[in-house]
Amino acid sequence: MLLEYKGKRPQIAANVYVAPTAVIIGDVVIGEGASVWFGAVIRGDAGPIRIGAGTSVQDNVVVHVNGRHATLIGDNVTIGHGAVLEGCTIGAGALIGMNATVLDGAVVGEGAAVAAGAVIREGDVIPPHTLAAGVPAKVRGSLSAEVQARLSAAPGEYRRYAQNYLEQDRGES
Helix, strand or coil: EEECCEEEECCECCCCCEEECCCEEEEEEEECCCCCCCCCCCEEEEEEEECCCCCCECCCCCCCCCCCCCCCECCCCCCCCCCEECCCCEECCCCCCCCEECCCCCCEEECCCCCCEEEEECEEEEEEEEEEEECEEEEECCCCHHHHHHHHHHHHHHHHHHHHHHHEEEEEE
């Protein structure tokens, strides 16, 4: 469901799959080939939210924004089921694990991984290509080449799922 808020309507690029139970509100821009899955809420009512091309916003994710920081999510990011993001910046190719939380003003670097259930505190910076885990999250080290390759492949899986749903919705399958 797309909802206008105070004259701002979500802008959704071509070939984006939005599940029928997802809700996208206000000042939200979503790039080409992204996907927003069942139960996700993307609430751009207090400022802008930008979601890059090929990014997967999985089931029951909440993306919000506040008056202090925009929420900026790069291309080919995987946001795992149940994660919460508010007023943060997520670099291209990053992975946000299931039920992780990324708080106001935090920055997750390009290709970084945030473990399931981790909490990235306000203003924390996670360097590119590192793993952050724990509550509060701490950097646990650099990601191996093998893990980086798996992270790079993850968005493609969800693009294929999204394409299947889009084709089904158009009656092509």
